[in-house]
Amino acid sequence: MNRPTISSNFPERATASTHDALLIIDMQKDFLSGGALAVPYGVEVLPVLNSFIAEFVEKGFPIFATRDWHPRNHCSFEAQGGPWPAHCVQGTSGAEFAPALHLPPTTIVISKPSAPNKETYSAFEGTDLEKQLRDLDVRRLFVGGLATEYCVFHTVKDALRRGFAVQLLVDAIRPIKTEDGAKAESEMIRLGATPVLSDVEEPEEVEA
Numbered sequence: 001m002n003r004p005t006i007s008s009n010f011p012e013r014a015t016a017s018t019h020d021a022l023l024i025i026d027m028q029k030d031f032l033s034g035g036a037l038a039v040p041y042g043v044e045v046l047p048v049l050n051s052f053i054a055e056f057v058e059k060g061f062p063i064f065a066t067r068d069w070h071p072r073n074h075c076s077f078e079a080q081g082g083p084w085p086a087h088c089v090q091g092t093s094g095a096e097f098a099p100a101l102h103l104p105p106t107t108i109v110i111s112k113p114s115a116p117n118k119e120t121y122s123a124f125e126g127t128d129l130e131k132q133l134r135d136l137d138v139r140r141l142f143v144g145g146l147a148t149e150y151c152v153f154h155t156v157k158d159a160l161r162r163g164f165a166v167q168l169l170v171d172a173i174r175p176i177k178t179e180d181g182a183k184a185e186s187e188m189i190r191l192g193a194t195p196v197l198s199d200v201e202e203p204e205e206v207e208a
């Protein structure tokens, strides 16, 4: 598997301001190296997300973290005829957020729906994410996490459709498949997401 290149035509550097929220997608142990459904190079986004977390904490802006929260018999699992190995089962260690992600205690956790017979990639579907964002008068989302062509893609698409502006943190996302990720990234930008970079240097080896 080729290392995905961080795309983008000279994206701007992201800076948060009033009405912004950080939306971190599915940074759970099972999606990182050693996990049940590890996203290649997923650990590389940790220092980038941590730098955004630090900025949002310092400025007092809201931070949301979404998670896959599956029942044991979820339809997306291979044992039930689905495409994925069992992952992020409620209450298991694999469903926990990566310990190296410095989420503050004020983080608002959004668990995706746990019905066994339905797959949900978008964090807006079947959750109160939109209501919570509106209540906080959030108008723009900084989005990063895993995986680019699944939960990041569907969440960004739904955010744009609901009228939120999106800063897509292109160095804080990684795909399961490089090509699919590149396609999803272009599509998010075509739909109106703005690709932006962090100030973090090219990541070195990071432990999950």
Ligand SMILES: [Zn+2]
Pocket: 068, 070, 076, 087, 088
């Ligand atoms: Zn899942």
